[in-house]
Amino acid sequence: NAGVTQTPKFRVLKTGQSMTLLCAQDMNHEYMYWYRQDPGMGLRLIHYSVGEGTTAKGEVPDGYNVSRLKKQNFLLGLESAAPSQTSVYFCASSSLTSTDTQYFGPGTRLTVL
Amino acid sequence: KQEVTQIPAALSVPEGENLVLNCSFTDSAIYNLQWFRQDPGKGLTSLLLIQSSQREQTSGRLNASLDKSSGRSTLYIAASQPGDSATYLCAVRNEANAGKSTFGDGTTLTVKP
Numbered sequence: 001n002a003g004v005t006q007t008p009k010f011r012v013l014k015t016g017q018s019m020t021l022l023c024a025q026d027m028n029h030e031y032m033y034w035y036r037q038d039p040g041m042g043l044r045l046i047h048y049s050v051g052e053g054t055t056a057k058g059e060v061p062d063g064y065n066v067s068r069l070k071k072q073n074f075l076l077g078l079e080s081a082a083p084s085q086t087s088v089y090f091c092a093s094s095s096l097t098s099t100d101t102q103y104f105g106p107g108t109r110l111t112v113l
Numbered sequence: 114k115q116e117v118t119q120i121p122a123a124l125s126v127p128e129g130e131n132l133v134l135n136c137s138f139t140d141s142a143i144y145n146l147q148w149f150r151q152d153p154g155k156g157l158t159s160l161l162l163i164q165s166s167q168r169e170q171t172s173g174r175l176n177a178s179l180d181k182s183s184g185r186s187t188l189y190i191a192a193s194q195p196g197d198s199a200t201y202l203c204a205v206r207n208e209a210n211a212g213k214s215t216f217g218d219g220t221t222l223t224v225k226p
Binding site for chain 1: 147159204216
């Protein structure tokens with residue numbers, strides 16, 4: 001049981017390049033989330049999903065796209081990276097019930113030059 | 114819109130002290146409240162989750178309380194140790210935003226030997 005895993009762990013992009021961050025969970029959770037964490041800004045929700053094939057916008061969705069083709073995977077895409085997207089990205093998952101915790105991945109540190 | 118505030122932003126204590134971290138939120142219609150620990154360069158680790166119907170939860174030296182009516186939660190750490198040094202975040206999961214959580218900016222705790 002690996003919990004929540006994220007790949008890659010680190011990445012450096014040039015402005016305008018694209019990339020996809022992969023999140024995988026093996027806990028059969030319905031909900032999955034992508035957050036970004038920036039100094040002084042805390043954790044902000046980018047997009048989330050309440051089940052396979054569904055996605056929804058969070059607090060800061062601009063410049064990002066997501067897909068949930070399989071229940072265990074949640075992909076975050078940057079089509080044209082900008083320096084403002086330099087951040088640490090965290091994926092999380094949880095079940096539908098109010099008793100279940102959010103489980104976080106280890107994070108991806110992205111730098112856009 | 115739910116807002117979560119954590120005060121103080123930073124706290125330094127000598128080893129062995131008991132301490133309290135505070136979390137306040139503006140919308141009392143919550144599903145649950147979760148306390149996390151984050152070590153530098155790492156992801157978030159869940160410490161305690163309090164359901165909206167509960168008043169407190171305990172795990173070892175940690176005790177979290179919840180007062181929905183006043184919009185407050187506290188995390189009590191007994192007999193602090195240098196290994197407790199980390200950033201502590203609280204997250205409120207809202208009924209109105211199924212599955213989504215709003216995070217505070219965290220309190221960075223340093224326990225001096």
